[in-house]
Amino acid sequence: MSFTLRFGPVFEAWRELAAGVWLTLQLSASAMLIGLLVAVVCAWAKVFGPRWSGWIVNVYVEVIRNTPFLVQIFFIFFGLPAAGIRLSPDVAALAALVVNVGAYATEIIRAGIQSIHTGQIEAGLALGLRPVQVFRLVIIKPALRAVYPALTSQFILLMLSSSVVSAISADDLTSVANNIQSRTFTSFEVYIVVTLIYLVLSLAFAGAFRAIDRRVFSYPVAR
Amino acid sequence: MTRFPSRRALAGLALSAALAVGLSARPAAAQTVDEIKKKGVLNVGMLVDFPPFGITSLDGKPDGFDADIAKELAKSLGVRANIVPVTGPNRIPYLLTGQVDVLVASLAVTPERAKQVAFSDPYAGIRIVVYGKVGAAVKEPADLKKFAVGVARASTQDVSLSAIAPEGTNIRRFDDDASAVQALLSGQVDVIGAATPVVGEIEKIAPKGAFDTKITLREQVHGIALRPGQDDLMKAVNAFVAQQAASGALNTTFRKWLNTDLPELKKPAI
Numbered sequence: 001m002s003f004t005l006r007f008g009p010v011f012e013a014w015r016e017l018a019a020g021v022w023l024t025l026q027l028s029a030s031a032m033l034i035g036l037l038v039a040v041v042c043a044w045a046k047v048f049g050p051r052w053s054g055w056i057v058n059v060y061v062e063v064i065r066n067t068p069f070l071v072q073i074f075f076i077f078f079g080l081p082a083a084g085i086r087l088s089p090d091v092a093a094l095a096a097l098v099v100n101v102g103a104y105a106t107e108i109i110r111a112g113i114q115s116i117h118t119g120q121i122e123a124g125l126a127l128g129l130r131p132v133q134v135f136r137l138v139i140i141k142p143a144l145r146a147v148y149p150a151l152t153s154q155f156i157l158l159m160l161s162s163s164v165v166s167a168i169s170a171d172d173l174t175s176v177a178n179n180i181q182s183r184t185f186t187s188f189e190v191y192i193v194v195t196l197i198y199l200v201l202s203l204a205f206a207g208a209f210r211a212i213d214r215r216v217f218s219y220p221v222a223r
Numbered sequence: 224m225t226r227f228p229s230r231r232a233l234a235g236l237a238l239s240a241a242l243a244v245g246l247s248a249r250p251a252a253a254q255t256v257d258e259i260k261k262k263g264v265l266n267v268g269m270l271v272d273f274p275p276f277g278i279t280s281l282d283g284k285p286d287g288f289d290a291d292i293a294k295e296l297a298k299s300l301g302v303r304a305n306i307v308p309v310t311g312p313n314r315i316p317y318l319l320t321g322q323v324d325v326l327v328a329s330l331a332v333t334p335e336r337a338k339q340v341a342f343s344d345p346y347a348g349i350r351i352v353v354y355g356k357v358g359a360a361v362k363e364p365a366d367l368k369k370f371a372v373g374v375a376r377a378s379t380q381d382v383s384l385s386a387i388a389p390e391g392t393n394i395r396r397f398d399d400d401a402s403a404v405q406a407l408l409s410g411q412v413d414v415i416g417a418a419t420p421v422v423g424e425i426e427k428i429a430p431k432g433a434f435d436t437k438i439t440l441r442e443q444v445h446g447i448a449l450r451p452g453q454d455d456l457m458k459a460v461n462a463f464v465a466q467q468a469a470s471g472a473l474n475t476t477f478r479k480w481l482n483t484d485l486p487e488l489k490k491p492a493i
Contacts, residue, residue, distance in 0.1 A: 074405075081409040089395065089411075105401035167402065169373070178312055179396060185339050187316045199335025 009184035010193050016052045020176030021197060027188050028159040031097035038098060039105030040140060064103035070164055074098050077168040093165035108150050112143030145217040152209040156202050173197060253324045255455045266322035268298045268309040272399045272422050275480040276329045288480040291345060293327040310347040310458050311397055312377040315339055318448055331379040331443040332491055343460045345488040353382050353421050355407060355414025355435040361437040368392050373403040373412035380416035383440040420481060439456035444488050
């Protein structure tokens, strides 16, 4: 069977593709930021918080890490309305991504925090820093630095798994691709283009993460 | 001393691996009746999320009207039916890339699709309607603008809805009918575009008087889809459909699953 690639209909739909890229970018970047905050708070609760808070975080992390993302997003979009919480597709998608990446990042950051030597924390306290300052300057910054590669690859994974949000009719890049291919029957061509776009997005995020790494974490450490 | 393979040998290895993958990825697509008989199996693409045409039975096997037809079709060719579950958006790619030999996938005969696939004579038919909350006043297509409208992406419902809905209508596209129905039931959308059999299924589970049918979008017939150029197989499929219709078996199967007689099936001019 001969097969001719037709890219025309795909490029004609560039406006839709651009809108899809924009939503994917917005969802991913927001979910990374909010998810990071969630994870730092949860990791704090797990390591330094009272015992009950550690338990709550454990339940959250284990439930999220041991269930499929698709099920989580269905639960938020289709299940929560039964409890009177009706979220639009975009908000439900963001909520699901934050909840999901928050759980994975919690464990990564916990590992980072536990890699900080007790002596370093005691040194911070001995210097007269307040506990909040100790957490911010002596614990979390070096902790994030230690787990930075693991954290950023988790974030890129988040960007890629955001393709699942098309299942609840959020119009991200994958959803747009599905719409285009169903209209024009150019499935192979659309997915080639979209795969390349995802690749470029991943590389762009990786580049941004390296830039942040150089700016924020480029202080010397004694070994 | 361990000798490592040279860079050239490695490159050759990578190339041959790539070639092997490329070759094995070429599906064993049967083009003719003889090839199918030789294989002894007919690969049939079928929806499993479109009750009662395509469902998954309690023991996890594809079932429904389409499954019965697929099995009868294979029997008429003297081979076994291997039913491959497909989804609305990927069924035509499955056929065109040779993953399946034919589609008995509730595929409505439309001019757009006829450019991509070859359709047999129709073997079933249904109506596509706008269906939703009783409170949602949809008397004509222009009213759709006031509501969130759910639909299965790339389905005939999608095409007919998109054609008549006014510019700027909030059409939410889901991956399948099940999700669109779920969106209606959980109140995420006000109305959906759905086929009459799906409406029948919703009425079985929804609270009485919560939803009703608004307007008819189109009436459609389903055809068995083949790749263009499978002329010999097409003849066999059409003969099968004609025989089933003449003997009354087609109507019996339709009644078994839909509790109603088969509507008049006329292949549209495409």
